[in-house]
Amino acid sequence: MVVLSKPALEQFSLIRSCKATSFFSGIPIIDLSKPNSNTLLVKACEEFGFFKVINHGVPTQFMTRLESEALKFFSLPQFEKEQAGPPDPFGYGNKRIGLNGDVGWIEYLLLTANSEFISQKSLSIFGENPEIFHSAVNDYISAVRMMACEVLELLADGLEILPKNVFSKLLMDEESDSVFRLNHYPPCPDLQALSGRNLIGFGEHTDPQIISVLRSNSTSGLQISLKDGSWVSVPPDQNSFFIIVGDSLQVMTNGRFKSVRHRVLANSLKSRVSMIYFGGPPLSERIAPLASLMEEGEESLYREFTWCEYKRSAYKSRLADNRLGHFEKMGVLKAPF
Ligand SMILES: C=C1C[C@]23C[C@@]1(O)CC[C@H]2[C@@]12CC[C@H](O)[C@@](C)(C(=O)O1)[C@H]2[C@@H]3C(=O)O
Numbered sequence: 001m002v003v004l005s006k007p008a009l010e011q012f013s014l015i016r017s018c019k020a021t022s023f024f025s026g027i028p029i030i031d032l033s034k035p036n037s038n039t040l041l042v043k044a045c046e047e048f049g050f051f052k053v054i055n056h057g058v059p060t061q062f063m064t065r066l067e068s069e070a071l072k073f074f075s076l077p078q079f080e081k082e083q084a085g086p087p088d089p090f091g092y093g094n095k096r097i098g099l100n101g102d103v104g105w106i107e108y109l110l111l112t113a114n115s116e117f118i119s120q121k122s123l124s125i126f127g128e129n130p131e132i133f134h135s136a137v138n139d140y141i142s143a144v145r146m147m148a149c150e151v152l153e154l155l156a157d158g159l160e161i162l163p164k165n166v167f168s169k170l171l172m173d174e175e176s177d178s179v180f181r182l183n184h185y186p187p188c189p190d191l192q193a194l195s196g197r198n199l200i201g202f203g204e205h206t207d208p209q210i211i212s213v214l215r216s217n218s219t220s221g222l223q224i225s226l227k228d229g230s231w232v233s234v235p236p237d238q239n240s241f242f243i244i245v246g247d248s249l250q251v252m253t254n255g256r257f258k259s260v261r262h263r264v265l266a267n268s269l270k271s272r273v274s275m276i277y278f279g280g281p282p283l284s285e286r287i288a289p290l291a292s293l294m295e296e297g298e299e300s301l302y303r304e305f306t307w308c309e310y311k312r313s314a315y316k317s318r319l320a321d322n323r324l325g326h327f328e329k330m331g332v333l334k335a336p337f
């Protein structure tokens with residue numbers, strides 16, 4: 001475990017004075033087994049770009065098994081974990097996030113989420129028991145992808161657009177460019193010396209894809225930004241999933257749904273483990289507002305691009321950048337949703 005002395009901590013660029021927030025009680029909770037979940041989902045995507053789902057149908061055992069495999073991996077000696085790195089784009093990463101200078105109090109594994117093919121490199125990613133770890137990842141991703149598709153189909157229903165798989169088909173496509181991420185935020189006991197300031201685990205950002213499905217253990221740290229720009233803390237819930245609207249879904253709904261800015265603060269005592277499935281479209285997919293959602297005379301807020309173009313541009317950006325900004329059309333008036 002790395003121990004930082006107070007002066008070392010002072011120099012660490014991740015220290016921020018983030019206003020202390022108590023848990024936010026306004027996060028929409030959507031019960032997928034209820035008949036009105038479609039309209040509630042639409043409301044949550046418009047209002048927050050973020051919500052929690054319960055009665056989701058993903059077996060608890062898939063979550064706990066993967067969490068314990070992930071913990072086994074993150075407990076390996078550093079040199080063994082490094083064998084699975086660097087994350088270029090898939091593999092083990094430590095403190096550095098992306099290629100453009102972002103850092104966080106985090107270690108992680110980034111994996112492709114749409115291929116069962118294990119290359120020599122990706123086998124080494126899975127540490128000491130590659131078969132067991134790999135099968136836990138596959139079971140988890142298949143179940144979570146199914147649930148994400150159910151949410152996307154309910155959203156199409158709530159928006160009253162057809163076909164109902166207009167969003168979900170992008171995740172189901174064999175060429176879907178989806179990613180899976182296991183994050184480990186080690187506890188940072190020296191944080192107590194920081195008198196009210198915080199250590200950034202994962203800096204603020206939006207997710208570029210269509211939809212992200214996040215599950216964490218019971219350690220807090222995740223925060224989202226509300227429409228007024230204030231940050232609120234999300235109460236952790238290891239039995240539920242948090243859904244994050246990504247930039248691509250914001251574009252496909254012409255800004256009606258908002259991709260939510262979120263970040264993670266490190267904890268002084270408990271380690272946080274999160275697993276996130278980022279559902280993305282095929283690289284060649286044209287990302288544009290759906291014609292069926294456009295009102296008469298409504299103009300697209302964005303210029304045309306493919307997911308490949310967006311991704312390339314996103315991966316050149318820093319975490320906190322407004323990535324969609326480059327694709328916004330100047331002078332188009334936003335609809336008052
Ligand atoms: C700084 C970066 C990390 C990131 C690629 C980027 O250049 C900007 C987007 C980042 C993000 C956020 C959501 C996901 O965690 C992620 C895998 C993604 O698709 O976009 C990360 C990228 C990353 O960690 O490589």
Ligand SMILES: O=C(O)CCC(=O)C(=O)O
Nearest residue numbers: 181183202222264274276
């Ligand atoms: O670890 C978390 O809880 C969130 C991380 C995140 O936002 C991401 O990996 O994109």
Ligand SMILES: [Fe+2]
Nearest residue numbers: 205206207262
């Ligand atoms: Fe994220």
